[in-house]
Amino acid sequence: MKFSHCGRLLATAGQDRLLRVWILRDAFDYFNGMRTKYNRGESNSSWPQRSPSDEECSPGSNEGPFCSRPFCVYEGHSADLLDISWSRNYFVLSSSMDKTVRLWHISRGECLCCFKHIDFVTAICFHPKDDRFFLSGSLDGKLRLWNIPEKRVTHWNEVDGASKLITAANFCLKGRMAAVGTYDGRCILYTTDQLKYYTQIDVRSTRRSSAKGRKVTGIESMPGHDKILVSSNDSRIRLYDLRDLSLVCKYKGAVNNSSQIKASFNHSGRFLLCGSEDRCVYVWPTQPPQSFTSRRDKNNCWEAVKAHDAVVTSAIFAPNPSAMIAQLVQKDPALQREFPEMCQMLAAEASSKERDQDKNGHVMTDSGSSSLTKRKKSYLKLKTDDWGDVFVSADFNGAIKVFVNLQRRPPDVEL
16 A cells, blocks of 8 residues: 555555555546546547546545545456555556566556566565666565666666565665565665665564564655664564664564564654554654653554554555645534634635636746735645644555544644
């Protein structure tokens, strides 16, 4: 399960071999227009039969932030899907146990390209700076850097050691390095330009009873820092500083003994989130309160949400929570009474857009034409922690739930 970079699209996949893309209600018109524009006059662009109609995706069809039916449903894989990755231009990669990676775009109904591998493809990731390239990790022990336009592998390297199974992979340091997690508990770093070996981190406890490394299930970069978050099957989440490869903090609470569950950060990096085999979703502050623990390298300060009736296999923060929060507040009278300042600013934004349109209906781009003050504009572009946070969780039975945590006191803004 992965959000697009804009936070208005959510891709989900699993054992049914289908890739689904869900869309926020207020974003349907924009992306449906994109789909119509790119497919105008092309009779050979067929959409999957399960793709919903406009009425099913219309903003008023049901409650909740997402449309009640998927915006896209893609078929093509012949086995379970294992990973998903978004590009900034709305391309989607999906990897599978059928030993392939497939490329899709939300404006098209068919697979654009298929990249074949030798074994299960457990991890994929678009390059954060150049969407023409993506990284794939496979159970054959090979890490590959693919060139999408040329449809070929530009560089590859093979993991050394007794266990060569790659179970996680991601870019870090703004794309300069590629990090790989293995089945025997190693996190190996490679330079991205040639995929040359750089160094490795042994992801394991220092205690003798737990000296053996456990499978690495996820690797995530910390926003704004040279640090990576590594999840593993010893029910621990570790934060490492890549400048000196030191262990910054270890997070306990969630249960992850055998599942492919991984932790991730919110947009600001202040909190991290993880699913759990005990059917809960766990949230930690990245930096534990000093009054809570005397050790800065251990964080037991967690909060658990009893979210599901089955193992929570995935839980992620929304990268743009203000878009979802604004949509919910505008439709809920109780929230409107509780957050009047937010409602006033949303109304002021809508009124400003109407006044700033020219006679042809186009929004004027001249900054001096806007009726909103700079302070009001800044309110509309608040960071994640100013309006609150939104996270989405999914369980082994296929249930997906959305949780919203609104800030009790919005920032003081002069209206």
